Amino acid sequence: MEETRKKCIEITGVVKKYFIGTPNELAALDGVDIDVYEGEFLAIVGASGSGKSTLMNIIGALDRPTEGGYKLDGLDVTAANDDELSAIRNRKIGFVFQTYNLISKTSALKNVEMPMLYAGVPAKKRVERAKELLNDVGMGDRIKHLPEELSGGQKQRVAIARAMSNDPSIILADEPTGALDSKTGRLVMDIFHRLNKEQHKTVVLITHSPELAEECDRIISLKDGKVTGVRPGSGKAVGE
Amino acid sequence: MLFWENIRLALTSLKSNKMRSLLTMLGIIIGISSVIAIVTVGNSLTATLSDSMLSLGANNITVYLDRKEIKDETTEEGYVFQNTDGVQEVLDEDLITNDMIMEYKEKFPDEVYAVSATNDVLSNGVSSVGKKSAAVNLKGVSAGFFVEKSTKILAGRLFTAKEMLEGRKLALVSEKYVEKIYPSNEDAIGQDIVISGNGKDYTFTIAGVYEKSDSDMGMALLVGSFNSASDVYIPLKTAQDITHQKNYTNVSVVLKSGINPNEFSKETEKFFAGYYRTHRSFTVHAMSLASVTEQLENMMNKLTLGISVIAGIALLVGGIGVMNIMLVSITERTREIGTRKALGAPNSSIRTQFIVEAVVICLIGGLIGVMGGIGLGALAVKLMKGVATPSVSSIVVSLLFSMGIGVFFGYYPANKAAKMDPIEALRYE
Ligand SMILES: Nc1ncnc2c1ncn2[C@@H]1O[C@H](COP(=O)(O)OP(=O)(O)O)[C@@H](O)[C@H]1O
Ligand SMILES: [Mg+2]
Numbered sequence: 001m002e003e004t005r006k007k008c009i010e011i012t013g014v015v016k017k018y019f020i021g022t023p024n025e026l027a028a029l030d031g032v033d034i035d036v037y038e039g040e041f042l043a044i045v046g047a048s049g050s051g052k053s054t055l056m057n058i059i060g061a062l063d064r065p066t067e068g069g070y071k072l073d074g075l076d077v078t079a080a081n082d083d084e085l086s087a088i089r090n091r092k093i094g095f096v097f098q099t100y101n102l103i104s105k106t107s108a109l110k111n112v113e114m115p116m117l118y119a120g121v122p123a124k125k126r127v128e129r130a131k132e133l134l135n136d137v138g139m140g141d142r143i144k145h146l147p148e149e150l151s152g153g154q155k156q157r158v159a160i161a162r163a164m165s166n167d168p169s170i171i172l173a174d175e176p177t178g179a180l181d182s183k184t185g186r187l188v189m190d191i192f193h194r195l196n197k198e199q200h201k202t203v204v205l206i207t208h209s210p211e212l213a214e215e216c217d218r219i220i221s222l223k224d225g226k227v228t229g230v231r232p233g234s235g236k237a238v239g240e
Numbered sequence: 241m242l243f244w245e246n247i248r249l250a251l252t253s254l255k256s257n258k259m260r261s262l263l264t265m266l267g268i269i270i271g272i273s274s275v276i277a278i279v280t281v282g283n284s285l286t287a288t289l290s291d292s293m294l295s296l297g298a299n300n301i302t303v304y305l306d307r308k309e310i311k312d313e314t315t316e317e318g319y320v321f322q323n324t325d326g327v328q329e330v331l332d333e334d335l336i337t338n339d340m341i342m343e344y345k346e347k348f349p350d351e352v353y354a355v356s357a358t359n360d361v362l363s364n365g366v367s368s369v370g371k372k373s374a375a376v377n378l379k380g381v382s383a384g385f386f387v388e389k390s391t392k393i394l395a396g397r398l399f400t401a402k403e404m405l406e407g408r409k410l411a412l413v414s415e416k417y418v419e420k421i422y423p424s425n426e427d428a429i430g431q432d433i434v435i436s437g438n439g440k441d442y443t444f445t446i447a448g449v450y451e452k453s454d455s456d457m458g459m460a461l462l463v464g465s466f467n468s469a470s471d472v473y474i475p476l477k478t479a480q481d482i483t484h485q486k487n488y489t490n491v492s493v494v495l496k497s498g499i500n501p502n503e504f505s506k507e508t509e510k511f512f513a514g515y516y517r518t519h520r521s522f523t524v525h526a527m528s529l530a531s532v533t534e535q536l537e538n539m540m541n542k543l544t545l546g547i548s549v550i551a552g553i554a555l556l557v558g559g560i561g562v563m564n565i566m567l568v569s570i571t572e573r574t575r576e577i578g579t580r581k582a583l584g585a586p587n588s589s590i591r592t593q594f595i596v597e598a599v600v601i602c603l604i605g606g607l608i609g610v611m612g613g614i615g616l617g618a619l620a621v622k623l624m625k626g627v628a629t630p631s632v633s634s635i636v637v638s639l640l641f642s643m644g645i646g647v648f649f650g651y652y653p654a655n656k657a658a659k660m661d662p663i664e665a666l667r668y669e
Contacts, residue, residue, distance in 0.1 A: 057663055060582070062581075062582055062662050062663055062666075063662075063663055082586070082587060083586050083587070083588075086581070086584050086585065086586040086587070087584065087586075089581075089582060089583065089584040090583065090584020090585075091584070095582050095583065097579075097582075097666070101575060101578075101579040101582075101666065102579075103576050103579065103580075104576070105252055105256050106252070114580070114583055115583045115584055117242065117245055118580075118583065118584045118585045118586070118589060119584065162583070166584070
């Protein structure tokens with residue numbers, strides 16, 4: 001069955017080394033092979049320092065591997081220049097961070113508009129779509145609020161709306177519930193499920209929580225920069 | 241599209257740090273306002289100068305009595321001192337005489353058109369009729385004076401040659417004087433004018449009313465004296481009979497057209513100085529209005545240069561301040577920069593965003609500077625009783641220059657922001 005699905009992310013033998021003063025070099029990723037399928041909800045788990053964020057940054061075209069290959073939708077990302085990487089991040093990827101990373105002193109609406117700004121979407125369309133997206137995550141009544149005026153869960157919902165603004169095919173979430181209590185974490189997790197089921201977005205989720213990982217289609221375990229296990233999850237949200 | 245967005249971002253950033261932004265702009269504000277102020281003052285001074293040049297005629301030469309320079313002398317013991325023995329107060333016999341003027345006219349018939357001489361009888365006297373009164377200066381003038389000033393008669397007539405020669409008790413009054421005393425210019429003709437001053441009354445019959453020219457104000461500005469009294473002109477001979485002074489401390493020479501006033505002033509000076517070769521204390525100098533103007537313009541240019549250097553230093557310091565604050569700003573906003581990059585901002589967008597921010601700071605500083613400069617310049621010009629004419633081109637150049645400073649000093653920090661590694665930036669605490 002899996003063979004009939006299309007791969008959107010193909011990672012082969014990726015190594016990422018950090019040089020913390022010669023001769024010490026540290027391999028944050030040490031020969032990783034991962035394929036991600038279109039429409040898949042993938043969880044990446046592992047201890048702190050195992051290389052999850054490093055892997056995520058490479059998938060998100062924020063970083064280049066030291067060795068190895070990475071294809072995104074069949075396109076060789078390792079050969080792309082800075083501007084091409086920017087364009088990939090802008091159109092194909094939606095980032096959600098643990099610490100939200102909303103732009104301060106800037107309204108929820110303006111924050112959601114931002115990726116569209118860099119995509120050259122005209123102002124009217126930007127505002128329209130941003131309002132729609134904020135409505136979808138239940139933040140329609142707080143579009144004028146500044147990040148400083150929102151709770152953690154609300155900030156993360158705005159951040160998800162922002163990640164969706166250019167309608168990317170892949171959402172990358174690095175411990176999105178890590179700073180939230182379990183109730184708001186649940187709420188955020190449900191939004192990811194909804195985006196995965198209803199809009200068929202590929203979601204790659206890094207999480208510390210075993211329960212949340214179990215809800216995904218597949219779970220990949222990392223240890224010391226190596227993949228130590230791949231197993232299927234339930235693919236269903238708790239209570240579903 | 242991104243352009244307005246960048247401006248909005250810049251303004252948001254400025255608003256969130258009002259005090260810091262203002263302090264950053266200070267150098268730009270000081271630099272630009274001093275340039276605008278000095279240009280405003282210079283402009284109105286030049287305008288006033290050329291106005292007076294036009295109506296007074298740049299073709300005129302002023303000949304005036306001057307004290308000879310006292311040379312340093314050295315005693316046998318080697319002391320340096322100034323020998324002031326025999327240096328005297330100016331007496332009537334030291335002054336420029338009618339004979340000198342006659343000889344001068346005869347020697348240069350092709351160059352000299354007229355010589356204007358005046359004899360001041362009274363300044364700031366009072367003339368009253370009934371309850372109305374006006375402040376007046378009483379001046380004896382030669383026929384050449386009317387040529388020099390190209391006096392326009394509004395009512396009545398000028399003095400005739402015969403009247404001037406005989407020293408008749410006639411007067412020409414200014415329209416400003418008439419305004420204060422009589423309902424119309426015509427009503428003043430034939431009336432008696434009584435002028436009181438120095439404990440005496442002088443009575444004349446008004447022969448005519450002349451038009452007050454704007455250049456008188458310009459001239460007053462140049463000379464630095466300004467009084468609101470209007471001039472009453474009487475024949476030179478009449479004035480000499482009152483003051484018992486037959487000679488002049490200064491005379492004006494109107495040249496025929498085509499004569500270079502600068503060159504001819506040298507010959508004029510040589511001619512008059514000839515009479516004073518052996519004089520212990522005095523000599524005569526001659527200068528053209530053109531050369532005075534030149535001197536003033538030179539002085540103005542030097543002043544402008546000096547202030548421009550100061551303004552340049554202020555702008556340089558201001559620019560460095562802007563660079564510094566931009567470096568602080570991008571460090572504070574490292575995570576924002578990382579986030580923008582993660583969401584797809586190309587390096588060029590980040591660079592533009594921060595250059596625009598620097599330009600906006602400088603432009604607002606420039607605008608405040610322009611307004612301050614116009615205000616300052618207008619105030620200075622008002623103190624000199626002139627009319628302020630702020631120069632549009634200097635305003636435009638100033639604003640463009642402030643924008644240039646923004647681009648120049650904003651580029652380095654903006655480029656630093658553009659080249660940040662997105663991951664490092666996102667991890668920044
Ligand atoms: N910029 C860096 N310089 C040096 N070492 C780094 C850098 N980024 C990450 N590392 C190291 O790489 C390893 C993996 O880090 P990371 O991917 O952030 O782990 P995780 O997200 O799984 O906690 C860690 O040992 C970390 O210290
Ligand atoms: Mg991590």
